[in-house]
Amino acid sequence: MNKPLPEVQAAHIREDELDLLEKEARYCSHGDTVHYAEHPKFFDRCEGSYLFDLHGQAYLDLQMWYSAVNLGYANPVVTEAMRAQMEKLPQLACQYLHREKIELAEMICDSVERGFGMKGRVHFNVGGAQAVEDALKLVRKSTGRQHMLAFQGGYHGRTLGASAITSSYRYREAFGEFADRAEFIPFPYTFRSSFPGDAAKTEDWCIGEFDRLFAHEYTGAWNSKTGRSEFGAFFVEAVQGTGGYVIPPKNYFRRLAKICKERGILLVDDEIQMGFHRTGKMWAMVHFDVQPDIIVFGKALTNGMNPISGIWAREELINPAVFGPGSTHSTFASNTLGTATGLAVMRIFAENDYEASVKEKGAYFLEKLRDIKSRHKEVGDVDGLGLALRMEMCTADGFTPSRELADRMFQIGLDGGLPLGPSRNMGLVLDIGGYYKNVITLAPSLEISDSEMDLAAVALEHVLVAAKSLH
Numbered sequence: 001m002n003k004p005l006p007e008v009q010a011a012h013i014r015e016d017e018l019d020l021l022e023k024e025a026r027y028c029s030h031g032d033t034v035h036y037a038e039h040p041k042f043f044d045r046c047e048g049s050y051l052f053d054l055h056g057q058a059y060l061d062l063q064m065w066y067s068a069v070n071l072g073y074a075n076p077v078v079t080e081a082m083r084a085q086m087e088k089l090p091q092l093a094c095q096y097l098h099r100e101k102i103e104l105a106e107m108i109c110d111s112v113e114r115g116f117g118m119k120g121r122v123h124f125n126v127g128g129a130q131a132v133e134d135a136l137k138l139v140r141k142s143t144g145r146q147h148m149l150a151f152q153g154g155y156h157g158r159t160l161g162a163s164a165i166t167s168s169y170r171y172r173e174a175f176g177e178f179a180d181r182a183e184f185i186p187f188p189y190t191f192r193s194s195f196p197g198d199a200a201k202t203e204d205w206c207i208g209e210f211d212r213l214f215a216h217e218y219t220g221a222w223n224s225k226t227g228r229s230e231f232g233a234f235f236v237e238a239v240q241g242t243g244g245y246v247i248p249p250k251n252y253f254r255r256l257a258k259i260c261k262e263r264g265i266l267l268v269d270d271e272i273q274m275g276f277h278r279t280g281k282m283w284a285m286v287h288f289d290v291q292p293d294i295i296v297f298g299k300a301l302t303n304g305m306n307p308i309s310g311i312w313a314r315e316e317l318i319n320p321a322v323f324g325p326g327s328t329h330s331t332f333a334s335n336t337l338g339t340a341t342g343l344a345v346m347r348i349f350a351e352n353d354y355e356a357s358v359k360e361k362g363a364y365f366l367e368k369l370r371d372i373k374s375r376h377k378e379v380g381d382v383d384g385l386g387l388a389l390r391m392e393m394c395t396a397d398g399f400t401p402s403r404e405l406a407d408r409m410f411q412i413g414l415d416g417g418l419p420l421g422p423s424r425n426m427g428l429v430l431d432i433g434g435y436y437k438n439v440i441t442l443a444p445s446l447e448i449s450d451s452e453m454d455l456a457a458v459a460l461e462h463v464l465v466a467a468k469s470l471h
Protein backbone atom coordinates (compact mmCIF):
# COMPACT_ATOMS: atom_id res chain seq x y z
CA MET A 1 0.00 0.00 0.00
CA ASN A 2 1.10 3.56 -0.66
CA LYS A 3 2.07 5.61 2.38
CA PRO A 4 -0.26 8.40 3.63
CA LEU A 5 0.09 11.54 1.56
CA PRO A 6 1.86 14.59 3.01
CA GLU A 7 -0.33 17.55 3.89
CA VAL A 8 0.70 19.65 0.93
CA GLN A 9 -0.38 16.93 -1.49
CA ALA A 10 -3.38 15.63 0.45
CA ALA A 11 -4.91 19.12 0.51
CA HIS A 12 -4.99 19.21 -3.27
CA ILE A 13 -5.73 15.63 -4.13
CA ARG A 14 -8.55 15.09 -6.57
CA GLU A 15 -11.14 12.40 -6.23
CA ASP A 16 -10.19 10.73 -9.50
CA GLU A 17 -6.58 10.69 -8.29
CA LEU A 18 -7.57 8.80 -5.14
CA ASP A 19 -9.58 6.42 -7.25
CA LEU A 20 -6.61 5.81 -9.53
CA LEU A 21 -4.29 5.26 -6.56
CA GLU A 22 -6.66 2.65 -5.18
CA LYS A 23 -6.83 0.89 -8.53
CA GLU A 24 -3.06 1.06 -8.89
CA ALA A 25 -2.68 -0.63 -5.51
CA ARG A 26 -5.08 -3.34 -6.70
CA TYR A 27 -4.03 -3.96 -10.32
CA CYS A 28 -0.45 -2.84 -10.91
CA SER A 29 2.68 -4.83 -10.25
CA HIS A 30 5.44 -2.78 -8.71
CA GLY A 31 7.96 -5.22 -10.13
CA ASP A 32 8.27 -3.29 -13.38
CA THR A 33 9.15 0.05 -11.73
CA VAL A 34 11.92 1.38 -9.52
CA HIS A 35 9.35 2.97 -7.20
CA TYR A 36 11.52 5.35 -5.29
CA ALA A 37 8.58 7.61 -4.43
CA GLU A 38 7.04 7.29 -1.02
CA HIS A 39 3.99 9.08 -2.41
CA PRO A 40 3.49 8.20 -6.07
CA LYS A 41 2.78 11.19 -8.27
CA PHE A 42 0.53 11.50 -11.30
CA PHE A 43 1.67 13.63 -14.18
CA ASP A 44 -0.61 14.90 -16.85
CA ARG A 45 1.39 16.94 -19.33
CA CYS A 46 4.97 17.73 -20.28
CA GLU A 47 6.79 20.46 -22.12
CA GLY A 48 10.44 21.50 -22.41
CA SER A 49 12.10 21.05 -19.00
CA TYR A 50 8.79 20.66 -17.15
CA LEU A 51 6.29 18.02 -16.12
CA PHE A 52 2.84 19.17 -14.96
CA ASP A 53 0.69 17.34 -12.43
CA LEU A 54 -3.10 16.94 -12.51
CA HIS A 55 -3.50 20.34 -10.86
CA GLY A 56 -1.34 22.11 -13.42
CA GLN A 57 1.56 22.52 -11.00
CA ALA A 58 4.91 22.67 -12.83
CA TYR A 59 7.85 20.44 -11.84
CA LEU A 60 11.28 21.33 -13.11
CA ASP A 61 12.72 18.03 -14.30
CA LEU A 62 16.42 17.48 -13.73
CA GLN A 63 16.49 13.83 -14.75
CA MET A 64 14.59 13.82 -18.06
CA TRP A 65 13.38 10.24 -17.91
CA TYR A 66 16.83 8.95 -16.93
CA SER A 67 18.35 10.84 -19.85
CA ALA A 68 15.94 9.50 -22.48
CA VAL A 69 14.53 12.96 -23.26
CA ASN A 70 17.68 14.92 -24.06
CA LEU A 71 15.94 17.37 -26.39
CA GLY A 72 13.21 18.40 -24.00
CA TYR A 73 9.68 17.10 -23.47
CA ALA A 74 7.28 17.34 -26.41
CA ASN A 75 10.02 18.64 -28.68
CA PRO A 76 7.97 20.02 -31.60
CA VAL A 77 10.35 18.88 -34.37
CA VAL A 78 10.54 15.32 -33.05
CA THR A 79 6.80 15.21 -32.45
CA GLU A 80 6.13 16.43 -35.99
CA ALA A 81 8.40 13.73 -37.48
CA MET A 82 6.49 11.09 -35.57
CA ARG A 83 3.14 12.57 -36.57
CA ALA A 84 4.17 12.55 -40.25
CA GLN A 85 5.21 8.90 -40.02
CA MET A 86 1.94 8.14 -38.27
CA GLU A 87 0.13 9.33 -41.37
CA LYS A 88 2.50 7.70 -43.87
CA LEU A 89 3.80 4.33 -42.64
CA PRO A 90 2.94 3.76 -38.97
CA GLN A 91 3.35 -0.01 -39.08
CA LEU A 92 5.60 -2.40 -40.95
CA ALA A 93 7.11 -5.78 -40.11
CA CYS A 94 10.86 -5.41 -39.68
CA GLN A 95 11.78 -7.90 -42.40
CA TYR A 96 10.62 -5.39 -45.01
CA LEU A 97 12.65 -2.28 -45.67
CA HIS A 98 11.71 1.35 -45.20
CA ARG A 99 13.66 4.51 -45.94
CA GLU A 100 13.98 5.86 -42.38
CA LYS A 101 15.59 2.69 -41.01
CA ILE A 102 18.37 2.85 -43.58
CA GLU A 103 18.92 6.59 -43.28
CA LEU A 104 19.01 6.32 -39.50
CA ALA A 105 21.57 3.50 -39.64
CA GLU A 106 23.65 5.60 -42.04
CA MET A 107 23.58 8.62 -39.72
CA ILE A 108 24.63 6.51 -36.72
CA CYS A 109 27.45 4.88 -38.71
CA ASP A 110 28.61 8.32 -39.89
CA SER A 111 28.63 9.67 -36.34
CA VAL A 112 30.67 6.69 -35.12
CA GLU A 113 33.09 7.18 -38.00
CA ARG A 114 33.44 10.88 -37.14
CA GLY A 115 33.89 10.18 -33.42
CA PHE A 116 36.06 7.08 -33.50
CA GLY A 117 37.31 6.75 -37.10
CA MET A 118 35.84 3.27 -37.62
CA LYS A 119 33.47 1.65 -40.08
CA GLY A 120 30.70 -0.68 -39.07
CA ARG A 121 27.00 -1.47 -39.18
CA VAL A 122 23.94 -0.81 -37.06
CA HIS A 123 21.54 -3.42 -35.73
CA PHE A 124 18.25 -2.38 -34.12
CA ASN A 125 16.16 -3.54 -31.17
CA VAL A 126 13.62 -1.87 -28.88
CA GLY A 127 14.79 -1.41 -25.26
CA GLY A 128 18.26 -0.86 -23.84
CA ALA A 129 18.60 -4.22 -22.12
CA GLN A 130 17.50 -5.96 -25.32
CA ALA A 131 20.31 -4.24 -27.20
CA VAL A 132 22.71 -5.33 -24.45
CA GLU A 133 21.48 -8.89 -25.00
CA ASP A 134 22.22 -8.53 -28.71
CA ALA A 135 25.72 -7.30 -27.90
CA LEU A 136 26.21 -10.34 -25.64
CA LYS A 137 25.16 -12.65 -28.48
CA LEU A 138 27.49 -10.90 -30.88
CA VAL A 139 30.40 -11.27 -28.46
CA ARG A 140 29.60 -14.95 -27.88
CA LYS A 141 29.36 -15.58 -31.62
CA SER A 142 32.56 -13.79 -32.54
CA THR A 143 34.76 -14.87 -29.62
CA GLY A 144 33.19 -18.19 -28.65
CA ARG A 145 33.28 -17.01 -25.02
CA GLN A 146 30.39 -16.35 -22.67
CA HIS A 147 32.15 -14.86 -19.67
CA MET A 148 32.36 -11.09 -19.54
CA LEU A 149 34.09 -8.40 -17.58
CA ALA A 150 32.11 -5.44 -16.28
CA PHE A 151 32.52 -2.71 -13.69
CA GLN A 152 31.56 -2.52 -10.06
CA GLY A 153 28.89 0.18 -10.11
CA GLY A 154 28.03 -0.67 -13.73
CA TYR A 155 24.43 -0.98 -14.89
CA HIS A 156 23.34 -2.61 -18.14
CA GLY A 157 19.67 -3.45 -17.60
CA ARG A 158 17.48 -6.08 -15.99
CA THR A 159 16.81 -8.87 -18.44
CA LEU A 160 18.57 -12.07 -17.40
CA GLY A 161 21.57 -11.51 -19.67
CA ALA A 162 21.93 -7.84 -18.78
CA SER A 163 21.52 -8.62 -15.05
CA ALA A 164 24.42 -11.06 -15.31
CA ILE A 165 26.75 -8.21 -16.28
CA THR A 166 25.17 -5.62 -13.94
CA SER A 167 27.07 -5.26 -10.71
CA SER A 168 24.22 -5.16 -8.18
CA TYR A 169 23.70 -8.56 -6.55
CA ARG A 170 20.38 -7.25 -5.26
CA TYR A 171 19.06 -7.32 -8.83
CA ARG A 172 20.01 -11.00 -9.20
CA GLU A 173 19.57 -12.37 -5.71
CA ALA A 174 15.97 -13.58 -6.02
CA PHE A 175 16.36 -15.05 -9.48
CA GLY A 176 18.54 -18.11 -9.14
CA GLU A 177 22.00 -18.87 -10.38
CA PHE A 178 23.67 -16.72 -13.00
CA ALA A 179 26.27 -19.06 -14.42
CA ASP A 180 27.45 -16.36 -16.80
CA ARG A 181 27.80 -13.68 -14.12
CA ALA A 182 30.49 -11.18 -15.09
CA GLU A 183 33.71 -10.59 -13.22
CA PHE A 184 33.31 -7.11 -11.71
CA ILE A 185 36.34 -4.84 -11.80
CA PRO A 186 36.68 -1.66 -9.66
CA PHE A 187 35.91 1.57 -11.54
CA PRO A 188 38.19 4.56 -10.93
CA TYR A 189 35.85 6.44 -8.62
CA THR A 190 38.25 9.03 -7.32
CA PHE A 191 36.05 10.43 -4.54
CA ARG A 192 35.62 6.99 -2.94
CA SER A 193 38.88 5.28 -3.95
CA SER A 194 41.72 4.38 -1.60
CA PHE A 195 43.22 7.70 -2.72
CA PRO A 196 40.28 10.11 -2.31
CA GLY A 197 40.69 13.18 -4.46
CA ASP A 198 43.81 11.87 -6.23
CA ALA A 199 42.73 10.96 -9.78
CA ALA A 200 46.20 9.93 -10.96
CA LYS A 201 46.76 7.49 -8.08
CA THR A 202 43.20 6.14 -8.42
CA GLU A 203 43.80 5.53 -12.12
CA ASP A 204 47.16 3.83 -11.51
CA TRP A 205 45.72 1.60 -8.82
CA CYS A 206 42.74 0.50 -10.93
CA ILE A 207 44.88 -0.18 -13.99
CA GLY A 208 47.40 -2.06 -11.86
CA GLU A 209 44.70 -4.28 -10.38
CA PHE A 210 43.23 -5.02 -13.80
CA ASP A 211 46.60 -5.78 -15.32
CA ARG A 212 47.39 -8.19 -12.50
CA LEU A 213 44.52 -10.42 -13.73
CA PHE A 214 46.83 -11.41 -16.55
CA ALA A 215 50.03 -11.79 -14.54
CA HIS A 216 49.88 -15.60 -14.36
CA GLU A 217 47.43 -18.39 -14.98
CA TYR A 218 46.29 -18.71 -11.35
CA THR A 219 44.35 -15.45 -11.33
CA GLY A 220 41.49 -17.41 -12.89
CA ALA A 221 41.33 -15.21 -15.96
CA TRP A 222 44.15 -16.12 -18.25
CA ASN A 223 46.01 -19.02 -19.85
CA SER A 224 49.55 -17.85 -20.34
CA LYS A 225 50.34 -20.87 -22.58
CA THR A 226 47.54 -20.36 -25.11
CA GLY A 227 47.41 -16.60 -24.67
CA ARG A 228 43.64 -16.82 -24.28
CA SER A 229 41.61 -15.11 -21.61
CA GLU A 230 38.36 -16.49 -20.28
CA PHE A 231 36.53 -13.28 -21.17
CA GLY A 232 34.86 -12.38 -24.45
CA ALA A 233 34.37 -8.70 -23.75
CA PHE A 234 34.54 -5.92 -21.20
CA PHE A 235 31.20 -4.07 -20.96
CA VAL A 236 31.86 -0.50 -19.90
CA GLU A 237 30.10 2.82 -19.44
CA ALA A 238 32.43 5.76 -20.13
CA VAL A 239 30.67 7.68 -17.35
CA GLN A 240 28.75 5.46 -14.96
CA GLY A 241 25.04 6.28 -15.12
CA THR A 242 23.05 4.43 -12.48
CA GLY A 243 26.35 4.08 -10.61
CA GLY A 244 26.13 7.79 -9.82
CA TYR A 245 27.51 9.75 -12.81
CA VAL A 246 31.04 8.81 -11.87
CA ILE A 247 33.56 10.35 -14.27
CA PRO A 248 36.86 8.49 -14.68
CA PRO A 249 40.30 10.11 -14.92
CA LYS A 250 41.18 11.19 -18.45
CA ASN A 251 43.68 8.46 -19.40
CA TYR A 252 42.07 5.53 -17.67
CA PHE A 253 40.14 4.08 -20.62
CA ARG A 254 43.06 4.44 -23.02
CA ARG A 255 45.16 2.26 -20.69
CA LEU A 256 42.31 -0.19 -20.10
CA ALA A 257 41.61 -0.57 -23.82
CA LYS A 258 45.28 -1.31 -24.49
CA ILE A 259 45.24 -4.19 -22.01
CA CYS A 260 41.98 -5.54 -23.46
CA LYS A 261 43.40 -5.44 -26.97
CA GLU A 262 46.57 -7.25 -25.91
CA ARG A 263 44.47 -9.96 -24.23
CA GLY A 264 41.97 -10.39 -27.07
CA ILE A 265 39.04 -8.99 -25.07
CA LEU A 266 36.49 -6.94 -27.00
CA LEU A 267 35.46 -3.55 -25.64
CA VAL A 268 31.69 -2.97 -25.53
CA ASP A 269 30.82 0.66 -24.91
CA ASP A 270 27.37 0.99 -23.34
CA GLU A 271 26.20 4.47 -24.40
CA ILE A 272 22.56 3.87 -23.50
CA GLN A 273 22.52 6.57 -20.83
CA MET A 274 25.48 8.77 -21.71
CA GLY A 275 25.18 8.77 -25.51
CA PHE A 276 23.47 11.39 -27.69
CA HIS A 277 25.34 14.40 -26.28
CA ARG A 278 24.53 13.90 -22.58
CA THR A 279 28.22 14.49 -21.84
CA GLY A 280 28.69 16.99 -24.68
CA LYS A 281 30.07 14.58 -27.28
CA MET A 282 27.71 12.46 -29.34
CA TRP A 283 29.30 9.37 -27.73
CA ALA A 284 30.70 9.75 -24.23
CA MET A 285 33.66 7.47 -24.97
CA VAL A 286 34.96 10.00 -27.52
CA HIS A 287 36.14 12.09 -24.54
CA PHE A 288 38.51 9.28 -23.63
CA ASP A 289 40.10 8.66 -27.00
CA VAL A 290 39.37 4.94 -27.21
CA GLN A 291 38.02 2.82 -30.08
CA PRO A 292 35.30 0.41 -28.90
CA ASP A 293 34.47 -2.74 -30.84
CA ILE A 294 30.75 -2.53 -30.14
CA ILE A 295 28.59 0.43 -29.09
CA VAL A 296 25.19 -0.06 -27.47
CA PHE A 297 22.62 2.73 -27.64
CA GLY A 298 18.97 3.37 -26.72
CA LYS A 299 17.07 5.90 -24.62
CA ALA A 300 17.58 9.38 -26.14
CA LEU A 301 17.77 8.20 -29.75
CA THR A 302 14.02 8.77 -30.04
CA ASN A 303 13.90 11.45 -27.33
CA GLY A 304 11.74 9.13 -25.22
CA MET A 305 9.15 8.56 -27.98
CA ASN A 306 8.53 5.18 -29.66
CA PRO A 307 11.62 3.36 -28.40
CA ILE A 308 14.45 2.15 -30.56
CA SER A 309 17.72 0.78 -29.27
CA GLY A 310 20.53 -1.00 -30.99
CA ILE A 311 24.15 -1.77 -31.42
CA TRP A 312 26.84 -0.54 -33.74
CA ALA A 313 29.68 -3.00 -34.34
CA ARG A 314 32.84 -3.13 -36.36
CA GLU A 315 32.27 -4.45 -39.88
CA GLU A 316 34.29 -7.63 -39.35
CA LEU A 317 32.18 -8.58 -36.31
CA ILE A 318 28.72 -7.91 -37.67
CA ASN A 319 28.71 -8.18 -41.46
CA PRO A 320 25.94 -10.47 -42.72
CA ALA A 321 28.37 -13.28 -43.58
CA VAL A 322 29.23 -13.69 -39.88
CA PHE A 323 26.10 -12.41 -38.12
CA GLY A 324 23.27 -13.42 -40.43
CA PRO A 325 19.50 -12.95 -40.40
CA GLY A 326 17.78 -14.21 -37.27
CA SER A 327 20.90 -13.87 -35.09
CA THR A 328 18.62 -11.76 -32.90
CA HIS A 329 15.13 -10.45 -33.58
CA SER A 330 12.28 -8.62 -31.96
CA THR A 331 8.95 -7.93 -33.67
CA PHE A 332 9.26 -4.21 -32.98
CA ALA A 333 13.03 -3.90 -33.56
CA SER A 334 13.14 -1.20 -36.25
CA ASN A 335 9.58 0.05 -35.82
CA THR A 336 8.77 2.81 -38.27
CA LEU A 337 7.59 5.37 -35.69
CA GLY A 338 10.87 4.89 -33.84
CA THR A 339 13.12 5.12 -36.89
CA ALA A 340 11.35 8.30 -38.05
CA THR A 341 11.71 9.97 -34.64
CA GLY A 342 15.30 8.70 -34.33
CA LEU A 343 16.10 10.19 -37.69
CA ALA A 344 14.59 13.53 -36.63
CA VAL A 345 16.71 13.47 -33.45
CA MET A 346 19.90 12.65 -35.36
CA ARG A 347 19.17 15.49 -37.81
CA ILE A 348 18.69 17.95 -34.94
CA PHE A 349 22.06 16.85 -33.57
CA ALA A 350 23.66 17.20 -37.01
CA GLU A 351 22.28 20.69 -37.59
CA ASN A 352 23.22 22.23 -34.22
CA ASP A 353 26.45 22.48 -32.29
CA TYR A 354 25.47 20.50 -29.18
CA GLU A 355 29.10 19.79 -28.41
CA ALA A 356 29.67 23.48 -27.72
CA SER A 357 26.32 24.29 -26.12
CA VAL A 358 26.30 21.30 -23.74
CA LYS A 359 29.87 22.03 -22.69
CA GLU A 360 28.96 25.63 -21.92
CA LYS A 361 25.72 24.82 -20.11
CA GLY A 362 27.42 22.02 -18.16
CA ALA A 363 30.15 24.39 -16.95
CA TYR A 364 27.51 26.93 -15.87
CA PHE A 365 25.49 24.32 -13.97
CA LEU A 366 28.57 22.76 -12.35
CA GLU A 367 29.66 26.16 -11.08
CA LYS A 368 26.26 26.50 -9.38
CA LEU A 369 26.66 23.06 -7.78
CA ARG A 370 30.13 24.06 -6.51
CA ASP A 371 28.56 27.13 -5.03
CA ILE A 372 25.97 25.02 -3.16
CA LYS A 373 28.71 22.65 -2.00
CA SER A 374 30.65 25.58 -0.55
CA ARG A 375 27.70 26.32 1.77
CA HIS A 376 26.74 22.76 2.79
CA LYS A 377 29.11 20.24 4.32
CA GLU A 378 26.65 17.48 3.42
CA VAL A 379 27.47 17.88 -0.26
CA GLY A 380 30.54 15.65 -0.32
CA ASP A 381 31.29 15.85 -4.03
CA VAL A 382 30.05 17.58 -7.14
CA ASP A 383 31.29 16.83 -10.64
CA GLY A 384 30.10 16.86 -14.21
CA LEU A 385 30.90 16.10 -17.81
CA GLY A 386 28.68 18.16 -20.10
CA LEU A 387 25.17 17.92 -18.68
CA ALA A 388 25.78 14.67 -16.77
CA LEU A 389 26.21 16.14 -13.29
CA ARG A 390 26.46 14.67 -9.83
CA MET A 391 25.86 15.86 -6.29
CA GLU A 392 26.91 13.31 -3.68
CA MET A 393 24.97 13.58 -0.40
CA CYS A 394 26.76 12.74 2.82
CA THR A 395 26.49 13.24 6.53
CA ALA A 396 27.99 16.41 7.99
CA ASP A 397 31.49 14.87 7.78
CA GLY A 398 31.24 15.37 4.02
CA PHE A 399 32.11 11.75 3.24
CA THR A 400 29.86 9.15 4.90
CA PRO A 401 27.13 8.44 2.35
CA SER A 402 23.67 9.68 3.35
CA ARG A 403 20.98 7.90 1.42
CA GLU A 404 18.41 9.37 3.83
CA LEU A 405 19.30 12.93 2.86
CA ALA A 406 19.15 12.16 -0.87
CA ASP A 407 15.81 10.36 -0.44
CA ARG A 408 14.36 13.26 1.51
CA MET A 409 15.47 15.77 -1.13
CA PHE A 410 13.90 13.60 -3.80
CA GLN A 411 10.59 13.35 -1.93
CA ILE A 412 10.39 17.04 -0.99
CA GLY A 413 10.91 17.97 -4.65
CA LEU A 414 8.26 15.50 -5.79
CA ASP A 415 5.73 16.61 -3.18
CA GLY A 416 5.72 20.02 -4.88
CA GLY A 417 4.46 23.21 -3.31
CA LEU A 418 7.94 24.75 -3.21
CA PRO A 419 7.68 28.56 -2.91
CA LEU A 420 9.76 29.04 -6.06
CA GLY A 421 9.37 29.75 -9.77
CA PRO A 422 7.11 32.22 -11.54
CA SER A 423 3.95 30.80 -9.89
CA ARG A 424 5.69 30.55 -6.48
CA ASN A 425 4.45 26.98 -6.33
CA MET A 426 6.53 24.37 -8.06
CA GLY A 427 8.03 20.92 -7.75
CA LEU A 428 11.37 19.38 -8.63
CA VAL A 429 11.93 16.01 -10.28
CA LEU A 430 15.21 14.40 -9.26
CA ASP A 431 16.79 10.99 -9.69
CA ILE A 432 18.99 9.14 -7.24
CA GLY A 433 21.84 6.81 -8.15
CA GLY A 434 25.23 5.84 -6.87
CA TYR A 435 26.82 2.85 -5.16
CA TYR A 436 25.20 3.93 -1.88
CA LYS A 437 22.09 5.46 -3.49
CA ASN A 438 23.16 8.82 -2.14
CA VAL A 439 23.95 10.66 -5.37
CA ILE A 440 21.58 13.12 -7.00
CA THR A 441 22.26 12.35 -10.65
CA LEU A 442 21.38 15.37 -12.74
CA ALA A 443 20.48 14.95 -16.41
CA PRO A 444 18.62 18.13 -17.38
CA SER A 445 17.34 18.80 -20.87
CA LEU A 446 20.17 19.70 -23.25
CA GLU A 447 17.95 22.68 -24.15
CA ILE A 448 17.79 23.96 -20.58
CA SER A 449 18.06 27.76 -20.43
CA ASP A 450 20.30 29.80 -18.14
CA SER A 451 17.28 31.02 -16.19
CA GLU A 452 16.08 27.42 -15.74
CA MET A 453 19.54 26.45 -14.47
CA ASP A 454 19.43 29.41 -12.07
CA LEU A 455 16.04 28.19 -10.86
CA ALA A 456 17.31 24.59 -10.66
CA ALA A 457 20.16 25.67 -8.37
CA VAL A 458 17.82 27.62 -6.09
CA ALA A 459 15.40 24.67 -6.00
CA LEU A 460 18.17 22.16 -5.26
CA GLU A 461 19.43 24.25 -2.36
CA HIS A 462 15.87 24.75 -1.15
CA VAL A 463 15.14 20.99 -1.00
CA LEU A 464 18.55 20.39 0.58
CA VAL A 465 17.90 22.91 3.35
CA ALA A 466 14.39 21.50 3.89
CA ALA A 467 15.72 17.91 3.97
CA LYS A 468 18.43 18.85 6.49
CA SER A 469 15.87 20.53 8.73
CA LEU A 470 13.93 17.23 8.95
CA HIS A 471 16.91 15.47 10.42
Ligand SMILES: Cc1ncc(COP(=O)(O)O)c(C=O)c1O
Pocket residue numbers: 066127128129130132155156157158237241242270271272273274298299
Ligand atom coordinates in the same frame (compact mmCIF):
# COMPACT_ATOMS: atom_id res chain seq x y z
C1 LIG B 1 24.01 2.29 -19.18
C2 LIG B 1 22.69 1.59 -19.30
N1 LIG B 1 22.65 0.42 -19.95
C3 LIG B 1 21.49 -0.25 -20.09
C4 LIG B 1 20.31 0.25 -19.58
C5 LIG B 1 19.02 -0.52 -19.76
O1 LIG B 1 18.19 0.15 -20.65
P1 LIG B 1 16.61 -0.11 -20.59
O2 LIG B 1 16.15 0.39 -19.27
O3 LIG B 1 16.07 0.66 -21.76
O4 LIG B 1 16.43 -1.60 -20.75
C6 LIG B 1 20.32 1.46 -18.90
C7 LIG B 1 19.09 2.02 -18.31
O5 LIG B 1 19.10 2.87 -17.47
C8 LIG B 1 21.55 2.15 -18.76
O6 LIG B 1 21.62 3.30 -18.10
